[in-house]
Structure formats: structure tokens, C-alpha cells
Amino acid sequence: MLRPMQVAPSETPALNNYSPEVRQQLFAYVLQLADTSLILGHRLSEWCGHGPILEQDLAMANIALDLLGETRSLFQYAAELEGQGRTEDDLAFLRLATEYRNPLLVEQPNGDFAATIVRQFLFDTFHYHCLVELHKSPDAQLAAIAEKAVKEAAYHLKWSSEWMIRLGDGTAESRQRLDKALATLWRYSGELTTPTATEQALQAAGIIPDYAALRPAMDAHVAHVFGEATVPVPQGVFMMTGGKEGRHSEHLGYILAELQYMQRTYPGLKW
């Protein structure tokens, strides 16, 4: 899926000024972002050829491709920050499930179309608003990756928001499926804006956005979309966390088994 690199990574400006500690934290954070878009991109790609209609099949494949593109930029940057000679492919294909740092939301199974839409909407709402701020990061490479990705994330959020409204304010069947998906998936939304110790340190250093400051805009968007969808915003739900610290659901292992099979079986295999 990832190809041997023919395009050199960007000329990265100034990695120099970071202390080894901050550099390690930044590596962990960039890896977390890469894992997140890789796993969600992989999940969406599972729909390819199975979408409810051709146009939506294409939409999910397109979004998966955007996420995979962002993943590559992030893994390349992570490899550079680590400076141990590991490549983007090593990071994607040769790490264990417990080393993956994606939030639990993105590894949840596709379920029906409503479940995929709810998962995507919750992720897109965070992804878009986070990228808008990450674009202003003093870390030039993170800012450049965000500058590129935020344009794509805006399309994704528009798509998933419109589908939330169609499903919620659609037929009895679509509404019932949306309600069921929300009952299962809402509990994974809180992890996105719950900072880990690594994220807290980078927030304090002003390198990544303060998630609490993202919440008003995120909550307003959710309230608007749920309002249009005639669906009440879930309240008082216990939030599951742990994915960003490597404690995953059983689903991730199955994803990685499929994703990493080739490199595990034939180490170093190239196209």
C-alpha cells in the first residue's frame, strides 16, 4: 500500500532547536497522528466495492486516500524526528498493536453505513478543527502537513455532516440505525480531546493546540448538525480512553494482521 519512496521527504526546516525530550514527545505525537489516519484510512478502504451506491463507495475510497496521504507525510516526519534509520514503511508495518497510538474510535469496525458515518463525523469534527490550529504550530513541518490536510478535511467534514443529517432526518429505518450507531460510538468521542501526558507537555510548550480551546467550535458544529438531523446530542456518556496510550480493543490486532501480513511474512518485500 505504501510505495517505495521516489519523492524525497520535504526539506524539513529546523529540527535543531528541540531538546531530546521535546523531540521524543514530538515523535510520539506525530506517530499518534499517523497511526490515527492510517487506521481510519484502512477501515474506510474496507468499504471499497461494498458501498451502498457507487458515488458513496467512491467518496469513502477518496477520503481513505486523503488520509493515507496525510499518513505518509506524518510517518516520514516521525522517522526523521526519531533519527534511528527507521523508514515510513518500518513504522507502518513493523510495530505491534500495543505500540500503535491511535484513539479507540478509529479502529471500531465499519458496521453498517450509519456506523461508518457516525465514526467519520466524530473524527472529522475533531480532525478538521485540530488541523485549523495545528496549521499555526511553530513546528514548520507539522504546520505544513496541516496546511495541506485541512483543505481535504473540510471536504470530509462536509460529507459526513450532510450524511448525519440525511440519516437522522431521513426514514424511520435510517434514524433507527443512526441512533444505534451513536449508542455504540459516542463513548469513543471523548478520547479525541482528552490529552495524554505527551500531548499535555506539547500543549504547554505551545507546539500543538490546546484541545479545551477547540471544544467550543467543535461543540457548536456538533450541535448544529444534530439539530438539523433532529437528533439529541448524547449527554453524560462515560468516555472510553486508552488507545492513545497503546491500550486497544481487540479490533486493532485484526486490522494489523491484514495490514502487516505481507511485510511480516516476506520482510523487506518491495513492489
Added chain:
Amino acid sequence: MVATAPTEERIWQLLEEVTDPEVPVLSILDLGIVRSVRVEGEQVTVSITPTYSGCPAMNVIATEIRLRLLAEGITKVTIHNQLSPAWTTDWMSAAGRRKLEAYGIAPPVDGTATGHVLNLFGKDTAVRCPLCKSEHTHLVSQFGSTACKAHYQCDDCLEPFDYFKCHA
């Protein structure tokens, strides 16, 4: 074979001959993805910027740039992937836009980028049908056959067609 080091001007001329594998009527200069060319002795550095993060054409384009330069005996080539400033359809040349329409793909309509405006169920951009030139067309899907295109259909001649999304 090469007696003298290549000039920047010569490199730009050669790049004009490299086309987008997805839209072969467009050169990569028409597309506006070549950001800079630097020549230092025999070393040539070309910076290109992806249209979309996951654009699979970028690897092919990088290979084609190498092959085109290699055909001129230029072997020391570095290709940089430059993310910032992010590509916009404003960088597409006027000639590129005409070629695109003649090829059957509606060119980007300026000032209609989704940008950061989340205009849910907003009015579709009025896009001219590349076949019959009617503006009675409608958006079928924001996501088309490649990441850079949306899928439209003409209400007059019924032609389904690709629209190169405005991306600013």
C-alpha cells in the same frame, strides 16, 4: 553526451514535456505543481507540490521527471516534495484550463473553493458542461474518479463529466 551543465531555463523547457498521468493533456507546468528548479553544477533539484496529500500520481510524476532529464543525460536529480505553501487551483495556467475543457474535464471555477466554509447542503457551483457548454448541470458527488475531481452531470445533454475541483 552532455558537454555543459544544464541551465535552469532548459530544465523548465524539459518539464513542460512531462504530463500528468491522470490527465495526459496537461503538463506539470500547466498544473502548477512545479514550485522551483535549482541547478548547482550538475546537480538539479526540482520541488513539486502534491495537488492532494494522497495523490498517487506524484510518484509517477517524479519518475517521469527523472526519465525526461535522464534522456538529456542529466543524472543527478533530486526531487523534493514541498507541502507548504499548499497547492491551489489558482496555480493552474490559463492554457491548462483550456486544454482541460477540450479534454472533457470542466476546469476549476475560480472563487468557489470549499475552503474552510462548511456550507452544508449549500448551492452547488455552476459548472459549464465541457461537451455542450450548457450551465444547467448538477453535482452528483463531491468525490469523483480521482481525488482532485468532483462528478457532475449535464441536465441538457445528459453527459456525465468530471469537474476539476477548485482548491484554494
